[in-house]
Amino acid sequence: MRFFTIPAALMLFYTFSYGNPECYLQAYPNLVLSADETTLVLKDGTKLPYHTTTPKVSWEDKINNTDLAGQLSQKYDAGGYESPPPYLFDPGRLRYQPFFQAIYGKDQKSIEANLVPVIWPTLKGSKKILFTRIDGVDKKLYAIGQEIAHLPKSERIWAEGADTYCFRVIQDTNRLSMHSFGIAIDLAPTKTQYWKDEAPSETAHIGYKNTMPLSIVRIFEKHGFIWGGRWYHYDTMHFEYRPELLTPSCNEKTNQ
Numbered sequence: 001m002r003f004f005t006i007p008a009a010l011m012l013f014y015t016f017s018y019g020n021p022e023c024y025l026q027a028y029p030n031l032v033l034s035a036d037e038t039t040l041v042l043k044d045g046t047k048l049p050y051h052t053t054t055p056k057v058s059w060e061d062k063i064n065n066t067d068l069a070g071q072l073s074q075k076y077d078a079g080g081y082e083s084p085p086p087y088l089f090d091p092g093r094l095r096y097q098p099f100f101q102a103i104y105g106k107d108q109k110s111i112e113a114n115l116v117p118v119i120w121p122t123l124k125g126s127k128k129i130l131f132t133r134i135d136g137v138d139k140k141l142y143a144i145g146q147e148i149a150h151l152p153k154s155e156r157i158w159a160e161g162a163d164t165y166c167f168r169v170i171q172d173t174n175r176l177s178m179h180s181f182g183i184a185i186d187l188a189p190t191k192t193q194y195w196k197d198e199a200p201s202e203t204a205h206i207g208y209k210n211t212m213p214l215s216i217v218r219i220f221e222k223h224g225f226i227w228g229g230r231w232y233h234y235d236t237m238h239f240e241y242r243p244e245l246l247t248p249s250c251n252e253k254t255n256q
């Protein structure tokens with residue numbers, strides 16, 4: 001019994017130490033009514049548990065079954081320089097799916113009812129891409145595009161081939177991709193890097209690769225988007241709207 005109790009207690013401490021409910025209040029002031037160590041309440045009355053009951057003991061457990069606290073358990077280094085993330089360090093890749101369904105739509109039909117076209121600049125002009133209008137996320141993406149349009153051509157080429165909404169699960173999993181909620185965008189898909197091209201398993205040792213310029217990354221981060229290039233399981237074309245990882249109350253925490 002002793003051998004099981006101590007690691008479980010440590011995991012509980014880990015979870016309680018790093019999940020700061022204030023992050024959700026600051027990040028989604030129009031949607032979140034309250035959040036504490038027990039419950040997150042949305043303004044539409046939806047209640048979500050802040051912690052689920054079982055402490056996560058393996059990486060596979062965490063990635064497949066995290067909770068609202070676990071989503072914040074790794075600190076996202078917004079504005080940081082490009083450096084290979086430590087082993088299994090994936091800030092923002094741990095996701096509690098019911099939270100995104102409660103905000104952006106519980107199923108494909110309700111998600112699609114909130115998608116709107118956003119004008120995205122290209123080298124030859126512009127194109128329209130679908131994004132959610134919930135919480136004004138479409139307007140944030142538009143602002144990002146306008147800033148990218150002012151970058152030199154050598155950097156703008158990395159914003160070509162923009163791809164956004166697609167209702168699908170993540171490759172080899174049953175977890176919905178953030179592209180399913182209309183809050184994620186891939187850029188330069190044929191010229192960027194994905195960890196699975198290097199290694200098949202979640203716990204494999206992978207060499208980091210990236211070609212996405214930080215000038216583009218920083219524009220996204222300024223508007224509440226995280227970048228998949230800051231993950232050990234790198235996905236350098238990928239950006240998603242996750243303001244709870246970029247709010248001051250989250251960045252003030254001292255965590256891993």
Ligand SMILES: [Zn+2]
Nearest residue numbers: 184185186238
């Ligand atoms: Zn993506």
